[in-house]
Amino acid sequence: MLSYIGRRVAQIIPLLVGLSLIIFIVIQLPPGDYVTMYIQRLEAAGGKVSEYEIANLRRLYNLDRPFYQQYFIWIRNIVLKGDFGRSLQWERPVSELIGERLLLTMVVSICTLIFTYTVSIIIGIYSATHQYTAGDYFFSFLAFIGISVPGFLLALVIMYLVFVNTGVAVTGLFSEQFVRAPWSWPKVVDGLKHIWLPIVVIGLSGTASLTRTMRGLLLDELQQAYVITARAKGVAETKLLFKYPVRLAINPMISTLGWLLPTIVSGESLVAIVLNMPTTGPLLLQSLLAQDMFLAGGFLLMTSTLTVIGTLLSDILLAWLDPRIRFGGVSEH
Numbered sequence: 001m002l003s004y005i006g007r008r009v010a011q012i013i014p015l016l017v018g019l020s021l022i023i024f025i026v027i028q029l030p031p032g033d034y035v036t037m038y039i040q041r042l043e044a045a046g047g048k049v050s051e052y053e054i055a056n057l058r059r060l061y062n063l064d065r066p067f068y069q070q071y072f073i074w075i076r077n078i079v080l081k082g083d084f085g086r087s088l089q090w091e092r093p094v095s096e097l098i099g100e101r102l103l104l105t106m107v108v109s110i111c112t113l114i115f116t117y118t119v120s121i122i123i124g125i126y127s128a129t130h131q132y133t134a135g136d137y138f139f140s141f142l143a144f145i146g147i148s149v150p151g152f153l154l155a156l157v158i159m160y161l162v163f164v165n166t167g168v169a170v171t172g173l174f175s176e177q178f179v180r181a182p183w184s185w186p187k188v189v190d191g192l193k194h195i196w197l198p199i200v201v202i203g204l205s206g207t208a209s210l211t212r213t214m215r216g217l218l219l220d221e222l223q224q225a226y227v228i229t230a231r232a233k234g235v236a237e238t239k240l241l242f243k244y245p246v247r248l249a250i251n252p253m254i255s256t257l258g259w260l261l262p263t264i265v266s267g268e269s270l271v272a273i274v275l276n277m278p279t280t281g282p283l284l285l286q287s288l289l290a291q292d293m294f295l296a297g298g299f300l301l302m303t304s305t306l307t308v309i310g311t312l313l314s315d316i317l318l319a320w321l322d323p324r325i326r327f328g329g330v331s332e333h
Helices: 002-028 034-044 051-060 066-082 095-127 134-148 151-165 185-194 196-222 226-234 237-243 245-254 259-275 278-289 293-321
Strands: none
Touching: 002 066, 002 245, 034 196, 034 226, 051 134, 051 245, 066 245, 066 293, 095 134, 095 196, 095 226, 095 278, 134 196, 151 196, 151 259, 196 259, 226 237, 237 245, 245 293, 259 278
């Protein structure tokens, strides 16, 4: 098992290097750059920038260098110094801007992940074991709604309903008096009162699809010969259900963990804008609109890293749950 984990970790390094190169190419694709947009905004407002100032700006942010030199400087600073560059728009280090919002983003994302898998597994088991009952139809109906309705639209509907019935605006992650207050236990408690809405809204789509997946996989397992044989031998239904069919049905769901993490982060972006949440989503949108290449690149690299780490975790969990699963089909003892 340890050698399997070691091989998987060793594959991450070249993969992340390749991803960083692709990300740097993508953020350079739009025509022009931040300095060009900055000059256009100044000229539209009636200001003027001299050629000397333009040259200084390009030299300051290494925009006067060839593409490959810009990339090597960027990736070298990240690897050796942990320096993601300086935001052109905010004139602050990228690591500071991301760090300010990363904690809240990760809290929301992890809570959403736990909510998604817990609810989908429980409902999937219930629907599979109560096939074609009123409860099964009800949860199937909710699943189809969760899949078809965009998260930001659901957030708007819930905000409207709560405000009409209670007069409370459920936006942001904190009440007004705690937004700029330092961290304290009352602020944590206040955050817990507000975090349920983004968790439910962001997680509903993933929960809906995983519920249908869990239901279908478990129904297939319940029809296998070993289940019929175990029932004929008098094995208790609950013991039989959780010892084999549920465990085998969960395996394919765990393999989707690597895809679900970046989906949650990207889904959080639109919901965060609607709910006015101080997370990374709105800042990422601003950086893309302003062509703030270092800030946008830092966010995209973070999302890609989440995908790689999520895939690694799902592979390790699969190998742990099912001893037959080994890297490259090699059996380990």
